[in-house]
Amino acid sequence: MNSQPLRALVVRIEGPAESPEQSEEYLDELVFLVHSAGYGVQEVRSYSWRRPDPATFLTKGRVEEIKALLDEKKDNIDFVLVDADLSAVQVRNLEKAWEKPVTDREGLILEIFARNARTAQAKAQVELARLEYELPRLAHRWTHLSRERGGIGLRGGGGEQQLEADRRKLRRQITQLKEKLEAFRRQAEVRRHGRETLPRVALVGYTNVGKSTLMRLITKAPILVADRLFATLDTTTRKVVLNGTPFLLSDTVGFIRLLPPRLLEAFHTTLAEVREADLLLLVVDASSPGYLEQIRTVERTLETIGAAEIPLLIVMNKIDKLTPDQRELLEESWRAQNPYPTVFISAVAKLNLEALYAAIVQLLAEIKKQGRETSSRPLS
Ligand SMILES: Nc1nc2c(ncn2[C@@H]2O[C@H](COP(=O)(O)OP(=O)(O)OP(=O)(O)O)[C@@H](O)[C@H]2O)c(=O)[nH]1
Ligand SMILES: [Mg+2]
Known part of the structure; x- marks a missing residue:
């Protein structure tokens, strides 16, 4: 296992009405999030707000600019974090354009949660959120991988049949986790009522x-x-x-x-x-x-x-x-x-x-x- 943390290119889009102080503070917090997930920050790009492009979220010019940066720093950047809610299609298109794994804010926070969950209940809760997050993203060439693989990584293309089998498996796991969490919920309720006074x-x-x-x-x-x-x-x-x-x-x-x-x-x-x-x-x-x-x-x-x-x-x-x-x-x-x-x-x-x-x-x-x-x- 490689002990050096994976290094991120962090991309942030400023909100439409953000003050410079807020931008700085949000960026600091974002970098702190990346570190809390156990990753390093290699480069940071902050962009002013633009209407999101449905295909790639970022504008064409910005996608190209980041591609040029990635080509230049090839070996020093392992993945790109875009601090936004990206659709499955946007992630796929960006990964194709950049030839690097891409993750979004939810993917990053999920990794932090997965690292920090200690009890069986917290683990099941994080796992459920992760599976639901991954379900629509299964068809990707690059994807967010589970903890066993140490986070972000490459996933081989599997074909339609394999994909359908993977989806079925995920849905089954989701159902099981929901049942498990319902049992935790009932136990917790009983516990709380036991000390009502x-x-x-x-x-x-x-x-x-x-x-x-x-x-x-x-x-x-x-x-x-x-x-x-x-x-x-x-x-x-x-x-x-x-x-x-x-x-x-x-x-x-x-x-x-x-x-x-x-x-x-x-x-x-x-x-x-x-x-x-x-x-x-x-x-x-x-x-x-x-x-x-x-x-x-x-x-x-x-x-x-x-x-x-x-x-x-x-x-x-x-x-x-x-x-x-x-x-x-x-x-x-x-x-x-x-x-x-x-x-x-x-x-x-x-x-x-x-x-x-x-x-x-x-x-x-x-x-x-x-x-x-x-x-x-x-x-x-
Ligand atoms: N200087 C200073 N640091 C503090 C104080 N209280 C907490 N900290 C530090 O703030 C950091 C976070 O403290 P935690 O108690 O883990 O914070 P938390 O709110 O439980 O955070 P999460 O569980 O991560 O949401 C630690 O490094 C603490 O030592 C304080 O009164 N003064
Ligand atoms: Mg705490």
């Missing part, structure tokens, strides 16, 4: 903001913390007692902008802990310039999964990365615009944790008293 608190937020760090800090459980995107894919739940108040705390998968809907759907069962929580701790990386947009992404995702009505405590984390002036400015501007319960903390530098704990306990007491009517949402 304790209030439930769930950590939610953008990926890499420090949810698992907080989980580890509060529960003392040996939870994985890592500086990569989507380190956590499973839900962990622990009983905690804070200032005499017992509750269940859950840590689960993080969100990201343009998260493929299929993946969110695949994680329906994992996200049940979020849907059924009494209180959500919305963890934010306050040191990220895009934190407001990240909060909006999280809110939209919460809506999609049916958790929009649950009371929130905003946990502005990583304030150790801000200067005292920046901290003050952030806190002032946030509080001026948002009446929502918010604490400013650092999970790593252990700043303000008492305020966080007190806020959780107080909100749980209020929720208990008033039911879910206390719901208060930021930035609606």
